[in-house]
Amino acid sequence: MSEIPILSILIFIPVVGIFFMLLIRNNDDQSSQNLKHTALWIAFLNFIISLSLLFSFDLNNPDFQFVEKYAWIESGISYHLGIDGVSILFVILTTMLVPICILASYESIKFSVKEYLISFLALETFMIGVFCSLDLVLFYLFFEGGLIPMFLIIGIWGGERRVYSTFKFFLYTLAGSVFMLLAIIYIFISTGTTDVETLLMYNFTTNEQLILWIAFFTSFMVKIPMWPFHTWLPDAHVEAPTAGSVILAGVLLKMAGYGFIRFSIGFFPDASEFFAPFIFSLSVIAIIVTSLIALVQEDMKKLIAYSSVAHMGFVTLGIFTFTVQGIEGGIIQMISHGIVSAALFLCVGVVYDRLHTREIARYGGLVSKMPFYSFSFMIFILASLGLPGTSGFVGEFLVLLSIFSINTYFAIFATTGVVLAATYSLWLYRRIIFGALIKDDLSEMFDLTRREIIIFLPLIILTISIGLYPKPIINIIEPSTEKIVNQIKMKLD
Amino acid sequence: MQSLVYILPELFLFIVATVLLVTGLFLKNIKLINLLAIFSLLVTVILILNQPFQSAFLNSFIVDEFSLVLKVIILIGSIASLIMFVSSKDDLNINIYEFPILIIFSTIGMMVMVSANDLLAMFIGLELQSLSLYVLAALNRNSLLSSEAGIKYFILGALSSGLLLFGISYIYGFSGNTNFNLIAVNINPESLGLIIGIVFVLAGLAFKVSAVPFHMWTPDVYQGAPTPITGFFALAPKIAAMGLLVRFLFNSFGEIYIDWQQIIFFISIASMMLAAFAAIAQTNLKRLMAYSSIGHIGYALIGVACFTDEGLRSLLIYLMIYLIMNIAVFAFLLSLKRNDGYFENISDLSGMHKNHPLRTMLIALIMFSLAGIPPLAGFFGKFYIFVAAIESEMLFLAIIGVVASVISAFYYLRIVKIMYFDEPKEEFDGSSIKSLNLLYYPSSILIIIFFIYPSPVINISEYAIQSII
Numbered sequence: 001m002s003e004i005p006i007l008s009i010l011i012f013i014p015v016v017g018i019f020f021m022l023l024i025r026n027n028d029d030q031s032s033q034n035l036k037h038t039a040l041w042i043a044f045l046n047f048i049i050s051l052s053l054l055f056s057f058d059l060n061n062p063d064f065q066f067v068e069k070y071a072w073i074e075s076g077i078s079y080h081l082g083i084d085g086v087s088i089l090f091v092i093l094t095t096m097l098v099p100i101c102i103l104a105s106y107e108s109i110k111f112s113v114k115e116y117l118i119s120f121l122a123l124e125t126f127m128i129g130v131f132c133s134l135d136l137v138l139f140y141l142f143f144e145g146g147l148i149p150m151f152l153i154i155g156i157w158g159g160e161r162r163v164y165s166t167f168k169f170f171l172y173t174l175a176g177s178v179f180m181l182l183a184i185i186y187i188f189i190s191t192g193t194t195d196v197e198t199l200l201m202y203n204f205t206t207n208e209q210l211i212l213w214i215a216f217f218t219s220f221m222v223k224i225p226m227w228p229f230h231t232w233l234p235d236a237h238v239e240a241p242t243a244g245s246v247i248l249a250g251v252l253l254k255m256a257g258y259g260f261i262r263f264s265i266g267f268f269p270d271a272s273e274f275f276a277p278f279i280f281s282l283s284v285i286a287i288i289v290t291s292l293i294a295l296v297q298e299d300m301k302k303l304i305a306y307s308s309v310a311h312m313g314f315v316t317l318g319i320f321t322f323t324v325q326g327i328e329g330g331i332i333q334m335i336s337h338g339i340v341s342a343a344l345f346l347c348v349g350v351v352y353d354r355l356h357t358r359e360i361a362r363y364g365g366l367v368s369k370m371p372f373y374s375f376s377f378m379i380f381i382l383a384s385l386g387l388p389g390t391s392g393f394v395g396e397f398l399v400l401l402s403i404f405s406i407n408t409y410f411a412i413f414a415t416t417g418v419v420l421a422a423t424y425s426l427w428l429y430r431r432i433i434f435g436a437l438i439k440d441d442l443s444e445m446f447d448l449t450r451r452e453i454i455i456f457l458p459l460i461i462l463t464i465s466i467g468l469y470p471k472p473i474i475n476i477i478e479p480s481t482e483k484i485v486n487q488i489k490m491k492l493d
Numbered sequence: 494m495q496s497l498v499y500i501l502p503e504l505f506l507f508i509v510a511t512v513l514l515v516t517g518l519f520l521k522n523i524k525l526i527n528l529l530a531i532f533s534l535l536v537t538v539i540l541i542l543n544q545p546f547q548s549a550f551l552n553s554f555i556v557d558e559f560s561l562v563l564k565v566i567i568l569i570g571s572i573a574s575l576i577m578f579v580s581s582k583d584d585l586n587i588n589i590y591e592f593p594i595l596i597i598f599s600t601i602g603m604m605v606m607v608s609a610n611d612l613l614a615m616f617i618g619l620e621l622q623s624l625s626l627y628v629l630a631a632l633n634r635n636s637l638l639s640s641e642a643g644i645k646y647f648i649l650g651a652l653s654s655g656l657l658l659f660g661i662s663y664i665y666g667f668s669g670n671t672n673f674n675l676i677a678v679n680i681n682p683e684s685l686g687l688i689i690g691i692v693f694v695l696a697g698l699a700f701k702v703s704a705v706p707f708h709m710w711t712p713d714v715y716q717g718a719p720t721p722i723t724g725f726f727a728l729a730p731k732i733a734a735m736g737l738l739v740r741f742l743f744n745s746f747g748e749i750y751i752d753w754q755q756i757i758f759f760i761s762i763a764s765m766m767l768a769a770f771a772a773i774a775q776t777n778l779k780r781l782m783a784y785s786s787i788g789h790i791g792y793a794l795i796g797v798a799c800f801t802d803e804g805l806r807s808l809l810i811y812l813m814i815y816l817i818m819n820i821a822v823f824a825f826l827l828s829l830k831r832n833d834g835y836f837e838n839i840s841d842l843s844g845m846h847k848n849h850p851l852r853t854m855l856i857a858l859i860m861f862s863l864a865g866i867p868p869l870a871g872f873f874g875k876f877y878i879f880v881a882a883i884e885s886e887m888l889f890l891a892i893i894g895v896v897a898s899v900i901s902a903f904y905y906l907r908i909v910k911i912m913y914f915d916e917p918k919e920e921f922d923g924s925s926i927k928s929l930n931l932l933y934y935p936s937s938i939l940i941i942i943f944f945i946y947p948s949p950v951i952n953i954s955e956y957a958i959q960s961i962i
Contacts, residue, residue: 022851072947073873073947073948073951074948074951112846112847112850114850115846115850115854118854137876140867141867141868141872141944142867142868144866144867144872145866145867145868147866148858148861148866151906151909152857152909152913155909155910155913155914156913156914162914163910163914166910167903167906167910170902170906171899171902171903171906174866174899174902175899178895178896178898178899179895181876181879181895182879182883182888182891182892182895185876185879185880185883185891186883188880189880189883189884
């Protein structure tokens with residue numbers, strides 16, 4: 001198996017797909033249908049290939065697998081790919097969400113279909129690349145490259161204030177990331193390599209660590225996002241087309257969480273330990289403040305966007321406990337949030353396609369017209385608030401458990417976030433689904449179409465199965481997480 | 494006599510230009526003359542590649558790896574602007590057979606510049622280059638803007654030449670030599686007069702590369718000159734002046750680099766920051782590209798300021814990528830044609846992706862590349878510059894650099910925004926741009942796929958700098 005460069009194949013299949021799609025010249029309805037089918041098949045093919053990763057993945061091996069390494073720019077900067085237990089699930093999450101996104105855009109994208117699909121496939125390349133790359137320059141390339149297609153996706157096919165939002169998104173993230181670039185260059189100069197595996201063994205001096213940590217942190221903090229640099233996220237979410245929101249919440253935010261695990265705590269354990277209380281404070285503030293903000297939102301997407309910030313607060317809490325439980329909890333929380341928030345945005349997209357508004361007050365009593373929709377929406381709402389038996393519970397529980405063992409105060413404050421999450425989620429659900437169907441324009445609403453059921457079904461199954469039986473996932477994550485934690489312990493001693 | 498062999502490429506071009514000048518009088522076929530010019534430039538490339546490395550005329554003219562690489566880059570730029578000329582000469586009212594000849598003369602000047610190892614050779618090259626450019630800028634006699642650009646460029650250019658000459662006289666006076674190597678030998682680090690000389694020469698050269706605070710001519714000349722000439726301004730002369738700057742500073746004043754380093758340091762920061770802010774307010778694409786080039790020169794100057802081989806290498810990488818990006822941009826600008834009229838306002842691009850999807854996609858990527866977003870080529874240019882800066886412990890310069898690149902991302906994004914997000918206007922003509930495609934597609938594809946295999950550019954740069962350090 002090791003001879004086949006499977007990660008490169010995963011990364012570059014969408015690029016090949018882009019070439020195919022450039023060949024489709026016409027611009028009528030028929031050809032745009034063809035384009036959508038082509039893109040869907042390419043994305044689906046990629047998903048199938050990524051599943052094969054799961055089967056050939058060695059669960060007992062905590063090291064990087066499927067490693068590929070070629071000389072690239074010069075000595076020290078190589079084309080180095082590989083995944084371990086931490087990253088494999090993100091790769092699969094990405095390849096799973098992209099076909100779903102393309103399927104979800106079948107009806108809602110009406111113009112410039114070709115550019116849209118090309119942007120999406122390019123984005124997939126960059127996202128998979130981020131999780132696979134074991135070289136900092138390569139990582140940065142993919143990390144930043146994703147901005148280009150996302151800028152176009154929000155800007156061209158977004159809502160009314162799309163220009164403002166997409167500029168804010170782009171410049172915020174770029175401004176955050178350039179300092180990481182300087183840090184990467186500094187690392188390259190002082191150690192002579194940007195190879196992640198080598199650097200994980202390298203010991204930076206404490207002073208170096210502090211400065212480099214801050215540089216990496218500015219980038220990830222904006223991207224994940226943490227309070228108070230989260231303001232681009234609600235704007236971007238609200239204006240992005242449904243599929244754009246899905247991929248933004250589902251994958252792009254996770255890049256930063258992944259970066260925290262892999263780089264921040266892996267390279268700079270002393271600095272991470274030093275800054276941990278700071279991170280905890282920011283996370284707890286984020287959890288409480290953004291939950292409260294979510295309570296007063298009038299716009300469905302905005303509400304879910306703010307809830308994303310709160311959920312990512314749990315992720316950072318978990319990661320910086322440096323315990324196996326905490327990091328595992330953070331990863332599972334990210335995977336679960338990737339599925340659930342993606343699904344919630346899809347839920348918003350379903351009613352938005354029918355009524356073309358995201359204002360909560362315009363809805364009400366949908367349950368009588370859309371029973372299937374109400375059912376799936378409920379599952380995701382419950383998962384989002386972390387009900388036991390859904391995927392949301394596992395991650396949050398592990399994170400809270402680990403933070404309790406570190407610091408009780410932070411844990412108490414974080415727990416209030418769970419209560420607040422229940423409040424805004426259930427209230428959102430009540431206002432949209434329950435009550436009497438009194439508004440006239442809602443009488444035309446129809447239930448999920450077959451295409452939409454196909455979209456929701458895998459997400460529902462995953463949400464519940466991870467919630468009921470998280471063991472397989474934990475089995476994948478655990479060895480690598482243990483290795484990371486041991487390495488940190490070793491370096492700290 | 495032996496020395497004449499070493500300037501064979503320059504000599505060849507000079508003869509060609511003179512012959513063409515005479516034939517042009519009788520032969521009214523501009524296209525043919527242009528073709529001959531392109532052909533002879535290609536022949537020059539071959540001559541250069543086969544030249545032995547040697548110094549001529551009492552070591553005042555050097556043929557080495559550095560000059561070889563820069564000359565080839567300059568010739569590529571000249572050829573590109575001649576191709577731009579063919580596609581647009583009728584509509585821009587510059588249907589004059591002297592155009593290719595002036596370009597050749599200017600190119601000879603630049604080739605002398607990058608080979609110059611003597612203050613006088615340097616001045617001769619610089620003036621030959623500049624005088625041709627003054628005429629070129631004013632080539633469209635019927636356009637007020639073009640004449641204004643020519644006059645403005647001439648007056649300010651003459652002033653800068655004066656400053657340069659003044660500086661040269663100081664350097665000669667205080668070191669007793671005009672040869673770069675001999676100046677380096679006879680240098681007296683304590684001498685204030687020498688420093689004054691360096692400052693004046695640097696001011697003159699900063700004018701030629703359009704670095705802040707000597708950049709004022711750039712936007713006006715860029716806007717006023719016919720687009721193929723603007724393209725030429727952006728491509729070749731800056732690269733030549735940069736090469737001259739490097740040889741002048743490194744060969745003769747390497748010993749007292751502390752003194753000139755801070756000057757370069759300042760003009761680099763000033764160029765990056767001023768360009769980033771000033772470009773935001775522009776509405777004319779050519780003016781915007783003028784500020785963009787000021788900013789890019791600021792980045793390239795970081796490479797000079799480092800005074801390391803790493804810095805020099807990054808400078809050359811940067812210049813090569815800059816050349817490719819600018820060829821693409823100006824070929825694109827010339828393709829914005831509708832009903833025999835050219836458009837150069839940013840708002841004219843509005844919604845053009847509806848009618849020209851492929852062309853717009855490529856130019857959007859070029860814009861991202863100019864902004865330095867990975868994985869495009871522009872990113873690698875900046876990456877190496879920052880590597881060099883951090884390696885020579887100029888963290889401050891690197892931080893200013895990244896901040897300026899974030900700010901300048903804004904105006905590049907604005908172009909993308911207008912092309913993609915705004916309401917479409919009428920279609921642009923597609924017929925007359927066949928020869929431009931020759932420039933446009935290869936250069937944009939090079940920029941996109943650069944990241945797959947960047948080693949050739951890096952190797953060429955490493956090859957080039959071995960004769961300087």
